[in-house]
Amino acid sequence: MWLKNLNAHYLLFGFLASVTIIADRLSNHMLKGTIILQVNLDRVINDIETLATFTATPGNGVTKSSYSHEDKLAKEYLKNEMEKIGLKVWQDEFSTLFGRREGKNPDAPVIMIGSHYDSVVNGGAFDGVAGVVAALEILRVFQENNIENDYPIEIIAMNAEEGETFGPGTGVSNSRALVGTLTEKELDTVKNRHGLTKREAMKAYGLVPDLAKAKREKGSIKNFIELHIEQGPVLDNHQIDVGLVEYLPGIGRYKVKFHGSLEDSTAPMASRKDAMVAASKFVLAVNQIVQSLGTGITGTVGEFEISPNSHQFVPDYVQASVEIRTFDKKILDEINLRDRFMTEIKSIQKETNVDIELIEMARIGYSNPTPPSVMSKENVEIMKRICDELHYKHTIINNGTGHDAMIMTDFAPTNLIYVPSKDGISHHPDEWTDYEDLKKGIDVMMHLVYEICK
Numbered sequence: 001m002w003l004k005n006l007n008a009h010y011l012l013f014g015f016l017a018s019v020t021i022i023a024d025r026l027s028n029h030m031l032k033g034t035i036i037l038q039v040n041l042d043r044v045i046n047d048i049e050t051l052a053t054f055t056a057t058p059g060n061g062v063t064k065s066s067y068s069h070e071d072k073l074a075k076e077y078l079k080n081e082m083e084k085i086g087l088k089v090w091q092d093e094f095s096t097l098f099g100r101r102e103g104k105n106p107d108a109p110v111i112m113i114g115s116h117y118d119s120v121v122n123g124g125a126f127d128g129v130a131g132v133v134a135a136l137e138i139l140r141v142f143q144e145n146n147i148e149n150d151y152p153i154e155i156i157a158m159n160a161e162e163g164e165t166f167g168p169g170t171g172v173s174n175s176r177a178l179v180g181t182l183t184e185k186e187l188d189t190v191k192n193r194h195g196l197t198k199r200e201a202m203k204a205y206g207l208v209p210d211l212a213k214a215k216r217e218k219g220s221i222k223n224f225i226e227l228h229i230e231q232g233p234v235l236d237n238h239q240i241d242v243g244l245v246e247y248l249p250g251i252g253r254y255k256v257k258f259h260g261s262l263e264d265s266t267a268p269m270a271s272r273k274d275a276m277v278a279a280s281k282f283v284l285a286v287n288q289i290v291q292s293l294g295t296g297i298t299g300t301v302g303e304f305e306i307s308p309n310s311h312q313f314v315p316d317y318v319q320a321s322v323e324i325r326t327f328d329k330k331i332l333d334e335i336n337l338r339d340r341f342m343t344e345i346k347s348i349q350k351e352t353n354v355d356i357e358l359i360e361m362a363r364i365g366y367s368n369p370t371p372p373s374v375m376s377k378e379n380v381e382i383m384k385r386i387c388d389e390l391h392y393k394h395t396i397i398n399n400g401t402g403h404d405a406m407i408m409t410d411f412a413p414t415n416l417i418y419v420p421s422k423d424g425i426s427h428h429p430d431e432w433t434d435y436e437d438l439k440k441g442i443d444v445m446m447h448l449v450y451e452i453c454k
């Protein structure tokens with residue numbers, strides 16, 4: 001369909017299936033590079049469909065947990081596909097799979113492209129996998145067109161991204177291992193649904209982790225580029241082809257426990273220790289504190305557990321979850337959110353006689369909240385231009401769930417490209433991205449990599 005929008009000169013070549021390279025004899029509003037590369041959509045579809053067959057729940061979405069049998073099968077498939085195009089393939093000491101296309105300058109920092117291929121239980125075929133397949137297809141196209149890259153290019157295929165497998169705060173593990181923020185402690189403390197710690201699960205997978213060896217040197221990665229499904233409805237609702245991310249908000253999480261005493265609803269008001277009253281005051285306090293900090297931060301108390309949750313009793317226990325999002329890096333220099341919450345908690349405790357516990361739900365080794373992850377602005381501008389030249393509708397989307405790209409932003413210039421998720425659905429068997437849409441995302445990423453690899 002997209003060919004319809006292009007000029008006649010371009011159209012003519014577009015129909016010649018055998019012609020994959022077009023010399024840049026076109027006017028300067030065409031792609032700045034010297035060639036136009038063609039994604040082979042059949043190969044992409046075959047990859048996505050094959051990887052979806054490695055599932056522990058056939059007929060009910062894709063279940064490809066980290067260090068599972070299905071993880072191994074998927075890794076083997078990817079390894080074979082990478083070897084077919086002459087890449088140097090290896091698994092690092094944290095189980096991350098790499099495929100390297102050497103650069104003319106082998107000592108130059110590497111352009112790293114890819115995503116994760118593990119999934120949640122009963123997930124979809126596209127989350128993560130779309131980005132791994134994009135990277136693979138880009139290097140296939142480079143291979144068949146004899147592209148000469150000065151910088152080495154590495155596909156990264158990660159297998160432990162989903163936080164569901166080992167619990168909240170344990171996701172994006174491969175990228176954390178890569179930048180050196182994953183700790184030995186985490187390997188021994190968090191457990192999957194089979195009761196295995198990360199280290200035990202890795203051992204059963206056939207790997208003794210060595211975090212010191214898996215860590216890359218700062219400066220050794222020139223760019224990190226990830227394509228991912230949006231997991232939200234913006235692109236699909238507005239019929240936009242490609243989403244470009246300028247930054248992803250930082251995140252902070254707290255759990256707050258209110259311990260009161262259980263009494264009948266006839267108990268006198270003055271002597272009560274009502275956990276719900278204390279929690280309500282805290283909700284208002286969070287709202288006020290965060291509002292006073294301006295537009296660079298938001299805070300939400302959106303989850304409650306109440307015990308006994310009955311109209312006949314004064315609640316003796318309430319648990320609330322606070323979610324903080326940050327949009328401005330500077331905001332974190334100026335505030336100490338924990339201290340501000342604690343000041344309020346002390347005063348509510350005094351007022352209500354309810355004991356209150358504030359628990360930080362930070363990822364080990366990370367601040368709470370984290371600062372926003374800011375992407376390479378320069379590359380966003382290049383991609384906007386590529387989208388215009390390819391006549392793809394694009395928009396900036398500055399939100400999303402946790403992605404490996406988020407971990408990489410302070411380590412290397414990073415970019416994240418979104419392709420549409422049908423009805424915004426993800427982590428579900430119905431997760432879907434039209435293949436034509438995926439192709440457009442790969443096109444944009446491929447031409448970016450082509451421009452920056454020289």
Ligand SMILES: [Zn+2]
Pocket residue numbers: 116127128161228
């Ligand atoms: Zn994902």
